[in-house]
Amino acid sequence: MRKFFLRRRNIKISEENIAEYHRRTEEMQKKRHSYLKQRLEALNDGIIAIIITIMVLEVPLPNGQNIASYYNFLGSLSVFLVSFFVVANFWYELGQSLALVDEIDKGIIIFDFVFLATLSLLPILTKWMMHNPSQLAVVNYGIVYMVANLLKTWLAHSQFRKVLGAKNNISEMMTKVIIGRFVLTAIFNLLLIVAAYFYPQITLYAYLALPIIDFFFPEDKAPQKKVLAFC
Numbered sequence: 390m391r392k393f394f395l396r397r398r399n400i401k402i403s404e405e406n407i408a409e410y411h412r413r414t415e416e417m418q419k420k421r422h423s424y425l426k427q428r429l430e431a432l433n434d435g436i437i438a439i440i441i442t443i444m445v446l447e448v449p450l451p452n453g454q455n456i457a458s459y460y461n462f463l464g465s466l467s468v469f470l471v472s473f474f475v476v477a478n479f480w481y482e483l484g485q486s487l488a489l490v491d492e493i494d495k496g497i498i499i500f501d502f503v504f505l506a507t508l509s510l511l512p513i514l515t516k517w518m519m520h521n522p523s524q525l526a527v528v529n530y531g532i533v534y535m536v537a538n539l540l541k542t543w544l545a546h547s548q549f550r551k552v553l554g555a556k557n558n559i560s561e562m563m564t565k566v567i568i569g570r571f572v573l574t575a576i577f578n579l580l581l582i583v584a585a586y587f588y589p590q591i592t593l594y595a596y597l598a599l600p601i602i603d604f605f606f607p608e609d610k611a612p613q614k615k616v617l618a619f620c
Contacts, residue, residue, distance in 0.1 A: 426493045429498060436505050436508075440511060448465045471594075477600070478601075501544065507537045531582040538578060
């Protein structure tokens with residue numbers, strides 16, 4: 390036994406063995422990150438499905454033959470449709486963003502969790518607007534909508550940097566485009582929040598129109614297309 394351990398101590402690790410070790414380690418890391426991406430996509434789908442389910446369960450049913458109750462039902466249904474299209478559009482854009490990469494790191498997972506946490510506030514804010522569509526309700530809805538939009542934009546930026554690399558001309562151009570979009574998104578949403586304070590009912594329907602327009606917006610306007618146009 391002693392001779393065996395002495396022989397083990399005298400073994401010299403060749404450069405080929407070291408290279409093989411690093412290669413296998415990298416393969417294991419890629420498999421792990423790819424597995425994490427699949428789990429994250431499944432988690433996103435599950436949480437967003439739960440968010441939509443909770444929102445539709447908050448729609449109050451009409452009370453008998455009461456016309457006023459029926460109008461209240463239609464109003465609550467329209468509020469649900471606003472939130473449904475908002476969440477559905479976020480799901481679509483999040484899926485588009487994650488499709489850019491084959492594997493993810495912890496930074497992207499953290500951003501995704503914060504985004505989902507923000508999105509999870511929409512059901513309670515939707516319920517608030519159903520029962521009391523006041524200025525404060527629409528303003529708070531607008532704040533959450535703005536934060537979710539900014540997080541989504543920055544999450545897309547993280548994906549692009551991972552794909553393109555941190556230091557090259559295309560990555561730098563993409564960073565400028567994303568930062569510009571980030572600033573414009575913040576300004577536009579702040580204007581919507583101000584409008585929600587003075588015209589809550591009109592702004593509520595604006596929140597319905599925006600995700601529908603954004604969903605059917607041509608793909609050639611995407612940030613990555615703008616960057617490639619400079620190349």
